[in-house]
Amino acid sequence: MTNLGPERRTTDRRPSQGAEVLESGVRYRTWCEHDRVDVLIMDDARQVLRTVPLEPEGDGYFSGLDHGGRAGELYRYRLGETGDWPDPASRSQPQGVHGPSMVVDPKTFRWTDTSWQAPAYRDLIIYELHVGTFTEAGKFRSAIEKLAYLVELGVNAIEIMPVADFPGERNWGYDGVALYAPSRAYGTPDDFRALVDAAHAQRLAVILDVVYNHLGPDGNYLGCYHKGYFNAAHETPWGAGLNYEQAAVRDFFSENARYWMREFHIDGFRLDATHAMLDDSEQHILAEIAERVHAAGGFVIAEDDRNDPTLLRASDAGGFGFDGCWSDDFHHTVRVMLTKQREGYYANFEGTPRELADTLAHGWHYRGQPRLTSGKARGAESIDLGPEQFVYCISNHDQVGNRAFGERLGHVIDAPAYRAASALICLVPYTPMLFQGQEWCASTPFQFFTDHNQELGRLVTEGxxxxxxxxAAFADPEQRERIPDPQALTTFRNSKLRWDELRSEAHAQMLLLYQEFLGLRATHAALQNRSRDAWMVTELGDGIVALLYGEQGEFTVAVLVDLIGGHEMPNIDDARIAPGGGRDWRQILSSNEVRFGGSGETFSVPTTLVLEAV
Known part of the structure; x- marks a missing residue:
């Protein structure tokens, strides 16, 4: 087990690996198990211009200073007699992940965000996007053109799917292998800095999705450097787990988030599949990452399927100190309610109004109950956790892209139901997250796409x-052949948003709904206090769930939700939802208003209705 002292854990030290531009030249440092390491400085044709031998420091580290080195030079490490390889800590891979690394000087970019202050975590409204499909050009700089639109929409944070460089020209980002290098498919490192700088100018926080549980299957050269990067005792869906118990490996990953903060001004992180980050150290790697990010003023959000409150509890309470976690239970309950589809993991959810009310009341639905499919217990009680720690959505890249054809929720349910669910996600007391294009019910799918080499690509397509x-729909092999080929360029192209759709009335009306409901969330005084004692949830019967802001007998706002439809308006004088104080309810918003594309009816079709006490 590692025993890392607090000073070593919290200080923002010089990076343990990589090429660093200094006044005296370029300093190189890497970790490997070989007896000799040389830096090969190359030209664009990969011809060696000069060789810089590195000296052993001990503990597997080699370092050296190239007095004639400068930013922009290409290099690879030659490891003993085994060959030469890209730098695992490369800041740029201009010729792809198999090519030479590039020396980058982050100090040459001129930042304009010196007065930037991110919104409080509790106030975040997140917009998840994939750089390659967010715009037609699919570049960091083309995304800048859409930032003002996002502000008008009503979000205040963008969550960017992983940008660590990956093999090929297109990928979701979860096959990244160069964890310190923004993908050249989207632009240069300075292009990424320009996107972050422009986002801050628009008062948008930037959350970066990072993958620390595995590296992709092509271009991962860690094993060429040191077999100690992996721990065969830790089995993960991708094979042997990463060896966080080894100090050098631990530093390589725990320093990465601070690197993005220091050199790219990232505000916070979403960590992919943290349940697959296995670590037997005294301090879990997740707790160390959270500690380092917090020390620099950032925040961390987990994707974790365990519903384990330990992730979210403070370190002094025995937790890992994460600020938030994706709460898939809400998505799954809503999805089953709306579609009645219960295959795969949806079989663990019934999609009833009672289940929706229970999930809304607690944050998670599964809090120790046995799964319906396996009988195994999942989760633990969550009522003591802050509502802002649960990230809610009705769409995200997984829940759209992991469907065979990448259909969005709005493609498989009718418009009133989509409007009602959309209005609800805007007003939950938890942290809402939108997925690119859902706000106008984009017609384009988000499909699974890759650009691997021919052999690996064939395996990916088959898999x-x-x-x-x-x-059931794909029991017939011929039907499975209809599933889009991840390797096909058309699969990627079909996933790009079509911004011209906003000129059509139906899409513009849906966008207006999001703007109005997010605007209400941001401006209505009663919706500003989302602490546990400032709201409650009750199931009214007849398929209607009430989310009430205020205290019992003194409610100020009521959000009445019917995701099924076919019901009558509930009795608003019901003692369970009465505003008290001699006040009455008046309607201020409905998801079924004509201006949003609805009929004006309430509850005969799925509806989210907002009432205010007057």
Missing amino acids: RRKEFKNF
Whole structure:
């Protein structure tokens, strides 16, 4: 087990690996198990211009100073007699992940965000986007053109799917292998800095999705440097786990978030599949990452399927100190309610108004109950956690892209139901997150796409189709052949947003709904206090759930939610929802208003209705 002292954990030291531009030249440092390391300085044709030998420091580290080195030079490390490889801590891979690394000087970029202060975590409204499909050009700089639109929409944070460089020209980002290098498919490192700088100028926080549980299957050269990067005792879905118990490996990953903060001004992070980050150290790697990010003023959000409150509890209470966690239970309950589909993991959810009310009341639905499919207990009580710690959504990249054809929620349910669910996500007391294009019910899918080499690509295509063989719709092999080929360029192209859709009335009306409901969230005084004692949830019967802001007998705002429809308006004088104080309810917003594309009816079709006490 590691025993890392607090000073070593919290200080923002010089990076343990990589190429660093100094006044005296370029300093190189890497960790490997070989007896000799040389830096090969190359030209664009990969011809060696000069060789810089590195000296051993001990503990597997080698370092040296190239007095003639400068930013922009290409290099690879030659490890003993085994060959030469890209730098695992490369800041840029201009010729792809298999090519030479590039020396980058982050100090040459001229930042304009010196007065920037991120919104309080509790006030975040997150917009998840994929750089390659967010705009037609699919670049860091083209995304800048849409930032003002996002502000008008009503969000205050963008969550960017992983940008660590990956093999090929297109990828979701979870096959990244160069964890310190923004993908050249989207632009240069300075292009990424320009996007962050422009976002801050628009008062948008930037959350970066990072993957610390595995590296992709092509271009991962860690094993060429040191077999100690991996721990065979830790089994993960990708094979042997990363060896966080080894100090050098631990530093390589725990320093990464601070690197993005220091050199790219990232405000916070979403960590992919933290349940697969296995670590037997005295301080878990997740707790160390959270500690380092917090020390620099950032925040961390987990994707974790365990519903484990330990992630979210403070370190002094025995937790890992994460600020938030994706709460898939809400998504799954809503999805089952709206679609009645219960295959795969949806089989663990019934999609009833009672289940929705229970989830809204606690943050998670599963809090120690046995799963319906396996009988195994999942989760633990969450009522003591702050509502802002649960990130809610009705769409995200997984829940859209992991469907066979990448259909969005709005593609498979009718418009009133989509409007009602959309209005609800804007007003939950938890942290809401939107996925790119959902705010106008984009017609484009978000499909699974890759650009691997021919052999690996063939396996990925076969594996993708095999995933669905146990689903009734794809039991027939011929039906599985219809599933889009991840390797096909058309699969990627079909996933790009079509911004011209906003000129159509139906899409513009949906966008207006999001603007109005997010605007209400941001401006109505009663919705500003979302602490546990400032709201409550009750199931009224007849399929309607009430989210009440205020105290019992003194409610100020009522959000009445019917995701099924076919019901009558509930009795608003019901003692359970009465505003008290001799006041009455008046309607201020409805998801079924004509201006949003609705009929004006309430509850005969799915509806989210907002009432205010007067």
